[in-house]
Amino acid sequence: MKPTVVVYNSLYPEALDYINQSCHVDYFPGYKEKMPDFLKALKTADGIIGSGLRVDEELLEQAPNLKIVSNKSVGYDNLDIPLLKERGIQASNTPGVLDDTVADTIMALILSAARRVPELDQFVKSGEWSAQGFRDHQFGVDVHHKTLGIIGMGGIGSTLAKRARFGFDMNILYHNRSRNEQAEHTYDAVYCTMEELLRQSDFVCVMTPLTPQTKGMIGDAEFAGMKETAIFINASRGAVVDEQALIRALQAGQILGAGLDVFEQEPVSADNPLLALPNVVTLPHIGSATEETRKKMAMLAAENVVAGVTGQPLKTSIY
Ligand SMILES: NC(=O)c1ccc[n+]([C@@H]2O[C@H](COP(=O)([O-])OP(=O)(O)OC[C@H]3O[C@@H](n4cnc5c(N)ncnc54)[C@H](O)[C@@H]3O)[C@@H](O)[C@H]2O)c1
Numbered sequence: 001m002k003p004t005v006v007v008y009n010s011l012y013p014e015a016l017d018y019i020n021q022s023c024h025v026d027y028f029p030g031y032k033e034k035m036p037d038f039l040k041a042l043k044t045a046d047g048i049i050g051s052g053l054r055v056d057e058e059l060l061e062q063a064p065n066l067k068i069v070s071n072k073s074v075g076y077d078n079l080d081i082p083l084l085k086e087r088g089i090q091a092s093n094t095p096g097v098l099d100d101t102v103a104d105t106i107m108a109l110i111l112s113a114a115r116r117v118p119e120l121d122q123f124v125k126s127g128e129w130s131a132q133g134f135r136d137h138q139f140g141v142d143v144h145h146k147t148l149g150i151i152g153m154g155g156i157g158s159t160l161a162k163r164a165r166f167g168f169d170m171n172i173l174y175h176n177r178s179r180n181e182q183a184e185h186t187y188d189a190v191y192c193t194m195e196e197l198l199r200q201s202d203f204v205c206v207m208t209p210l211t212p213q214t215k216g217m218i219g220d221a222e223f224a225g226m227k228e229t230a231i232f233i234n235a236s237r238g239a240v241v242d243e244q245a246l247i248r249a250l251q252a253g254q255i256l257g258a259g260l261d262v263f264e265q266e267p268v269s270a271d272n273p274l275l276a277l278p279n280v281v282t283l284p285h286i287g288s289a290t291e292e293t294r295k296k297m298a299m300l301a302a303e304n305v306v307a308g309v310t311g312q313p314l315k316t317s318i319y
C-alpha cells in the first residue's frame with residue numbers, strides 16, 4: 001500500500017505530481033476551511049507537508065502514524081522539535097534555495113527605508129510633487145559605504161553581506177552564536193558583541209531563527225543602544241523583536257526608521273501603530289515569495305516528504 005501524505009496548503013503542481021508518483025495524497029490547499037476533513041486525513045497520514053502549521057502535542061494526537069513533517073520554509077519555529085525527536089518523527093525544512101531571494105528582499109527594504117521610496121512614490125502619485133515641489137526635508141540617507149550590522153550570520157545573513165559588501169561597498173559587522181570564518185574572509189565581515197554592533201551600525205538587520213533564546217531579543221535596551229540615525233530591518237520572525245519597544249523607539253525618534261517583512265501578529269492588524277509611521281516600510285512576509293524560489297522550496301519539501309515516508313535519507317533534515 002502506498003504511504004499517505006497530507007498536503008496542508010497550496011502546492012505547485014510539479015511538487016504534487018512528484019509526491020503522487022509514490023504516495024496517496026490528501027490535498028488541502030487551505031486546511032483551515034476544511035478542518036474536520038483535515039483532522040480525519042491526519043489519522044492515516046505518514047507524512048505532512050506545508051508551512052506554518054503548529055505541530056505540537058495536540059496535533060500529534062491526531063496523527064498517530066506520522067513519520068515525517070516536511071516544512072515548506074526554512075524557519076521551523078512552528079514545530080515542537082524536542083517532542084518530534086522524542087516520538088521518533090523526522091523533520092525537514094528548505095534551507096539554501098531561498099537565500100538569494102530573501103537577501104534581495106532585505107536589500108529592497110534597506111534601500112526603500114533609506115531613500116524613502118514608498119513615501120515619495122505616494123508623493124508623486126498624489127500630485128503633491130507638482131503642487132508643492134520637492135524640498136530638502138524629504139531627502140533620504142545614503143546606503144553605500146555605510147555600516148551594516150547583521151545579527152544572525154547564517155545562510156541568508158551571509159548572502160546579504162555579499163550584496164552589501166560588493167554591491168554597495170558597505171562595511172559589515174556581525175553577531176552570531178559562533179564565528180562565521182567564511183563571511184570574515186570573503187566579505188570582510190567583523191565579528192563583534194551585540195552592544196558594539198548596535199553602537200556602530202547605520203543599518204541593523206536581524207536574521208536569526210525564532211527560538212526561546214531569540215524571542216524578544218531586540219527590545220528597549222537594544223534600540224537605546226543604536227544610533228539615532230540607524231535604520232532597523234527585520235525579515236526573520238516578528239517575535240524576535242519586542243514590537244512595542246520598536247514602536248516606542250520609532251515614535252521617540254530614538255532610531256531613524258525601519259523596514260519590516262515580519263510582525264508579531266500576521267497578517268498585521270490594520271490598527272497596528274507601525275502602519276501609521278511614514279518612516280516604516282512594510283511588506284507582507286514575502287521574503288522568499290518569487291515564482292522561481294517558491295517552486296524550488298516546494299520541490300525540496302516534496303522530495304523530503306517522499307524520502308521520509310519511503311525510508312530514504314532526507315535531503316535537508318532539521319536534526
Ligand atoms: N521573511 C521571510 O520570508 C523569511 C524567509 C526565510 C527565512 N526567514 C527567517 O530567517 C531565519 C534565518 O534563516 P537562515 O536560512 O539564514 O538560517 P540559518 O540557520 O542559516 O542562519 C541563522 C543564523 O542565526 C544564528 N543564531 C541562532 N541563534 C542565535 C542567537 N541566539 N544569537 C545570535 N545568532 C544566532 C545561527 O548561528 C545562524 O548562523 C529563519 O529561521 C526564518 O525564521 C524569513
Ligand SMILES: O=C(O)[C@H](O)CO
Nearest residue numbers: 051072073074075288
Ligand atoms: O522561513 C521561511 O522560509 C519564510 O518565512 C517563508 O515561510
